Amino acid sequence: MTERRSKPDWSSIERQYRSNPRSIKEIARVSGVSDTAIRKRAAAYGWSRPSGAPSSRELPSSIIGRGRSLTLRMLDELEAVTCMAGDLEALIGASLDADDDEKRREAMARAVSLKGRADTLRTLALAAKTLAEASAATGKKAERQAAAEERAAGKFAPVAPPRGHDGRH
Secondary structure (H helix, E strand, C coil): CCCCCCCCCHHHHHHHHHHCCCCHHHHHHHHCCCHHHHHHHHHHHCCCCCCCCCCCCCCCHHHHHHHHHHHHHHHHHHHHHHHCHHHHHHHHHHHCCCCCCHHHHHHHHHHCCHHHHHHHHHHHHHHHHHHHHHHCCCCHHHHHHHHHHHHHCCCCCCCCCCCCCCCCC
16 A cells, blocks of 8 residues: 655745755755755745755865865775785685685685776775865856856847848758
């Protein structure tokens, strides 16, 4: 038997959205609706968030700093494993000589394999790039471009087709 969902209490959700500093995801979880539904409703009805409310699009500098630190520590760990890969493979082989569990042997070998280390490096590089982009200040070129676009807004309309030309040959 399927359970019927009750309709969301949008007035309560709106009050929480406008006055509560909790994240939209937390409000959604408590209310039993998706955060996307709340965002769409808020945009449609012009709801505004209280100052200081967390935004999912902005990462606090402390999270960025911790992410960078963790990425660098993991990169150091990857470097240590890479430097000792041969020794680790020999230790794995020696410790599993008497062990007949082939799946265990394969899993341990994958952990120190070149492919595994390359995948880890790729993931760490992506994390570093994402953290750098999240914390990057807007450059002068981007600021100039935004200012130029703002000044030109509405001044230049799309070019209309020539008069008397209806697009047919």
